Amino acid sequence: MLSRTAASLYWMGRYVERAEFTARLVEATVRLDALSSSPAGEAAWASALMVIDSDTEFAATGEKLTPRNVARFLTLSTTHSGSVVSCLDKARDNAKAVRTALTREAWATINRAWLLFHGRTSPGDTQATLNLVNEAQAETRGFEGAIGRMMRNPSSWFIRLGATMERADNTARLLDVKYHILLPEGENVGGTVDRDQWTTILQTVSAVNAYRWLYRDGLKPWFVTELLILRRELPRSLAASAEEVVQHLNALGKQTGFQGEADRLARLRHARLGLTKVSTIVGDGLHEYLENFIDENAALSKAIARQFRFD
Amino acid sequence: MKPKAFDEIWGKSSGDVPRAAFASLARWMGNTPLHELERRQQSAEATFRQLGITFAVYGDDDAAERIIPFDIVPRVFTASEWSRLSAGLVQRVEAINAFLTDIYSDRKIIAEGLLPPDIVLTNPQFRPEIVGSAPPHNIWSHISGIDLVRTGPDDFWVLEDNARTPSGVSYMLENREAMLRLCPELFRQYKVRPVDSYGDMLLETLRSVAPIGAGSDPVCVILTPGRFNSAYYEHSFLADSLGIELVEAADLEVDDDFVWMRTISGRVRVDVIYRRVDDDYIDPLVFKPDSMLGVPGLIAAYRAGHVAIVNAPGTGIADDKAIYSYMPEIVKFYADAEPLLPIVETWRCREPQALKYVLDRLPELVVKLVDGSGGYGMLVGPTASKAEIEIFRAALIAEPHRYIAQPTLALSTVPTLTDNGISPRHVDFRPFVLTGTNGVKIVPGGLTRVALKEGSLVVNSSQGGGTKDSFVLADDGEAG
Numbered sequence: 001m002l003s004r005t006a007a008s009l010y011w012m013g014r015y016v017e018r019a020e021f022t023a024r025l026v027e028a029t030v031r032l033d034a035l036s037s038s039p040a041g042e043a044a045w046a047s048a049l050m051v052i053d054s055d056t057e058f059a060a061t062g063e064k065l066t067p068r069n070v071a072r073f074l075t076l077s078t079t080h081s082g083s084v085v086s087c088l089d090k091a092r093d094n095a096k097a098v099r100t101a102l103t104r105e106a107w108a109t110i111n112r113a114w115l116l117f118h119g120r121t122s123p124g125d126t127q128a129t130l131n132l133v134n135e136a137q138a139e140t141r142g143f144e145g146a147i148g149r150m151m152r153n154p155s156s157w158f159i160r161l162g163a164t165m166e167r168a169d170n171t172a173r174l175l176d177v178k179y180h181i182l183l184p185e186g187e188n189v190g191g192t193v194d195r196d197q198w199t200t201i202l203q204t205v206s207a208v209n210a211y212r213w214l215y216r217d218g219l220k221p222w223f224v225t226e227l228l229i230l231r232r233e234l235p236r237s238l239a240a241s242a243e244e245v246v247q248h249l250n251a252l253g254k255q256t257g258f259q260g261e262a263d264r265l266a267r268l269r270h271a272r273l274g275l276t277k278v279s280t281i282v283g284d285g286l287h288e289y290l291e292n293f294i295d296e297n298a299a300l301s302k303a304i305a306r307q308f309r310f311d
Numbered sequence: 312m313k314p315k316a317f318d319e320i321w322g323k324s325s326g327d328v329p330r331a332a333f334a335s336l337a338r339w340m341g342n343t344p345l346h347e348l349e350r351r352q353q354s355a356e357a358t359f360r361q362l363g364i365t366f367a368v369y370g371d372d373d374a375a376e377r378i379i380p381f382d383i384v385p386r387v388f389t390a391s392e393w394s395r396l397s398a399g400l401v402q403r404v405e406a407i408n409a410f411l412t413d414i415y416s417d418r419k420i421i422a423e424g425l426l427p428p429d430i431v432l433t434n435p436q437f438r439p440e441i442v443g444s445a446p447p448h449n450i451w452s453h454i455s456g457i458d459l460v461r462t463g464p465d466d467f468w469v470l471e472d473n474a475r476t477p478s479g480v481s482y483m484l485e486n487r488e489a490m491l492r493l494c495p496e497l498f499r500q501y502k503v504r505p506v507d508s509y510g511d512m513l514l515e516t517l518r519s520v521a522p523i524g525a526g527s528d529p530v531c532v533i534l535t536p537g538r539f540n541s542a543y544y545e546h547s548f549l550a551d552s553l554g555i556e557l558v559e560a561a562d563l564e565v566d567d568d569f570v571w572m573r574t575i576s577g578r579v580r581v582d583v584i585y586r587r588v589d590d591d592y593i594d595p596l597v598f599k600p601d602s603m604l605g606v607p608g609l610i611a612a613y614r615a616g617h618v619a620i621v622n623a624p625g626t627g628i629a630d631d632k633a634i635y636s637y638m639p640e641i642v643k644f645y646a647d648a649e650p651l652l653p654i655v656e657t658w659r660c661r662e663p664q665a666l667k668y669v670l671d672r673l674p675e676l677v678v679k680l681v682d683g684s685g686g687y688g689m690l691v692g693p694t695a696s697k698a699e700i701e702i703f704r705a706a707l708i709a710e711p712h713r714y715i716a717q718p719t720l721a722l723s724t725v726p727t728l729t730d731n732g733i734s735p736r737h738v739d740f741r742p743f744v745l746t747g748t749n750g751v752k753i754v755p756g757g758l759t760r761v762a763l764k765e766g767s768l769v770v771n772s773s774q775g776g777g778t779k780d781s782f783v784l785a786d787d788g789e790a791g
Contacts, residue, residue: 002562006575096363096538099547100557108361115360154575256576308575 001154001256005098007310009155012094013162016110019087020140021170021204023133025051026074026084028203030130033067035196043181044200045070051177054082068123075123075132084136085117101155105146113139154255161248161304168241169297174204175228176290179221195219201228205236225286226278238293242270245300252308262303269296316721317463318735319386330464332389332788335500340384340726340733348728352383355489364485364544366772379482380777385490385497386725386738386759387782393755396459396467396742399651401751402642404455404744407474407629409645411451414628415442425640434634435682436627438590440597444614446623447522448748453621454513454585455744456480456758459652461723468655468720469638470739472630475622476587479758479778480743481545484509484552486780487756502785504755509743510552512754516747517553517583520619525582532556532572534563534586536604546587560588565608568615583619584609590624632681632715633659655720661712669716670707673700676716677768678707691768693719722768725779727761737762739770740781755783 029048033041045067049055054073057080063069077083092114095107116135123129144163150156178201198219202208207227214231215223229238246266253259281289305311317323320337322330329337356378359365365376388396413419414431421428431437456477458470487506491498514531521529535546537559550557562572563581571578586593592602597610612618628634634641636657642650658665658676669676673692680688690703707714724735742757759779760770770776 001575002556002558003573003575004559004562005556093538096543096547099363099544100550104362107363111361111363258576309573310575 001101003309005101006154006158006308007305008094008098009101009158010162010304010310012091012098012110013159013164014166015087015091015094015162016113016140016143017163017166018082018170019084019091019113020137021166022052022074022082022084022087023136023140024204024206025174026071027130027133027137028200030067030071030126031203032196032200034126041067047177047181048074051174052082053173054080057082067126071123071129075129076117076120084133085114085120088114088117088136098155103146103150106143106150106159109139109143109146113143152251154252157248157252157255158308161245161252164241164244164248165297165301165304167236168238168245169294171205171228171236171238171241172290172293172297174201175225176287176294179225179286198224205234207234207236210234222278222282225282229281229289230273230276230278239270239273242266242273246270249304256308258307260303260307262300262307265296265300265303269300316735316737317461317466317723319461319723319725319738321726321735322464332784333387334789336385336387336497339497339500345728345732348383348733351493352381352728355381355383355493358489359485362485364481364548366541366544379772380763380775381486381489382727382736382761382763382777382779383490383494384726384728384733385494385780385782386740387501387784387788389784389787391787392465393783395465395651397753399467400457400742400744400753402646402648402651403457403469403472403638404452404746404751406642406645407455407472408449408451408746410641411474411623411626411629412445412449413645415445415625420641420644423644425644426634426637430633430637431628434628434631436625436631438625438628440610441614441623441625444616446613447520447616447619450520450746450748451623451626452629453516453520453623453746455746456741457652457744459740459742460655460720461738461740462721463723467652469652470655471632471635472638473741474626474630475589477741477743478542478545478587479741479760480509481548482778483743483754483756483758483781484548486778490780497782501782501788503782504785506754506756509754510549512745512752513549513585514553514555515749516745516752517555517585517619517621519747519749520621521582522616522619524617529582530572530579531583531585532558532563532581534558534560534584534588534606536588536592540587542587549585560604560606563606563609565606565612568608568612568617570606570609570612570618581618583621585621590627593620593624632679633661636715655717658716660707660714660716665716666707666711669714670704673704675719677719678703678714678716681713681715687773689769691719694766694768719768725759725761727763727777727779729763729765734765736765737768737770738779756781 025048029044032044036044042065046065049058049070058073073080075084078085080086092110095102095110099107113136123132147156147159201224202211211227214227227234231237232239232243234240249263249266253263320329320333359378364378366379420426452474454477456473459467460470461467483506517531518529532555533546533550535543535557547557558572564571570581572581588604591599592604594607594609595602595605596607613620636659638654639650658669660666660669676692678690690699722737725738726733727736738759738761740757740759743754745752759781760776761779762768762770763777
């Protein structure tokens, strides 16, 4: 496989995942906003911007922080590089560059998701916004399905590797931002607003039912933290992502005949997560832990590019 | 007074009795409700859009990605029509390859006085850089697209030869896919020969011309200018059908006169490059120095005999419009027989008498730039405004050598779905001829382009033409 192809597949995987995450975030924020009394609703949108690290970028537009403005900025803004449409644009561009490495179905799902957003200027009212992000998620799910049916060759592993690396990053950012909003000082943990906030986190990573299954308890920040970082049963947890990265690199190693720095870093991270306890994470500072995880993930991404000669 | 065009289904009749072979097709058109045909056509186009079977028109912003309109009514050739056509195509492509071998070596044809030397030697398509280095097996134009028009049951004319990088084969294949899905009943009525062997045929052709020393499993790649090129979909489609890498210039490097591609597991040697990049851009060391699409050193590797380039550099001299008018003599010289496919009568405006003749009759002629393509730089006299004609008159007087002129042919028509029901529209046809060491092969089909505007003769997709599926029957239909 060409090194350029590997790069495009990897980044295509990352951008589709990012588009989906942002769509989920918008969906969860719409719900949270609907449940909260103003101005808590605005706070919900402000925190959504922080999750994907776009708060400064939004401020620079000079637009007023209203639900509709932020929703548009997160879904349809072509000037905002983190919007769903921008991510789909980049995913589709990469997909076009490697059409030959994709099945028709995989290409068509990306193309359909892109056509859904392309040329739209307003997400419309709340219901229309929900419909839009739901449709986007349906297409990205279709993409994931199409990838699952692709030949088990390096192409499919690079796409999955990109998706998994992105997933780890997204979950870490979500938890980092939300946790700090959710536990302001003096706030009584366990109030009703609080429940809604916590549910938002779980909704964004499709973990509402998983939480009930695993904990059969009311919502507790402690358990949410454990679920999102350490529980491998949850596909979007850091531990599950770290494990999948090792598996994808393994599969690539078997098919391309070499392993390297990226494999070593991935295995190390995976082993460390297996030995970590939630009490240690919270005791040493969740924010520091997550920041460190995000930095390590970025370093691993660079190592992957070096190993397959696309840096 | 324009003669009534020959319609490929209805013949010259007034449209109540179809040609013998096509009675069931005529019945199908009559019996299928219009809205049903429209629905199927829309479904085909929706599929094309979803798959991204698009075509970029340069300099047209909102049309950055357009689909080529598809027409649901097929164009049909009977087995005997096809075999006569094939013989003519094989003869012509063999002559083109012999001509190229000669022009880049002894130039016997010039020595015999059949071709004025300046028309070759000062032609921008002639590449002195490769004189004396013949491609492997003396095959230059491995993939030729010969554009034909028709004026009667057995009257086919070559409109132009495409011996460089003919495109359109992906539409031939995609149109067939669409027809199989949407109109299966037609395939039950007619024995249509399949076209899906094209990918295998092409790969076989590529592998057959690998340089000596490539081993038993030569590495073939397709070289594309990249995803912004108008035919990028086709490039990726072909790479996919053949199961070979689609590379851009940046993926290749030349080292010690061998070509390598950069892969995730190191360098891999490349033996055959099916390039969809024009000569001018292929190697900045030899041709355009500012080309970003080329591979420095590629021509040196080619001259060293270490890589096959498909089609070979320098083939442009064979399909140049200035050479076109000499094609009957060229075919006769190398085939040692009369050409089976005639060309359209052509006046070379470089010759003073011809120029005078043309200037006197501009409103009835088609005038073409010898170095134009895609329907650009063309005057269609009968449909042009007075002002357009005068612009061309001035251009002709200023630079006569840049133009040729031809009579306006009564191109054949094929029934086509329009806003006002099914009515005749003019068509042309591009079959694809493959030449490898295993001989000359033609896939039974091709690209039919149709001018969607009533009366229009311009079928180019860049000018809003559409395409149809082209059936080649295994027998003579109901006439056989």
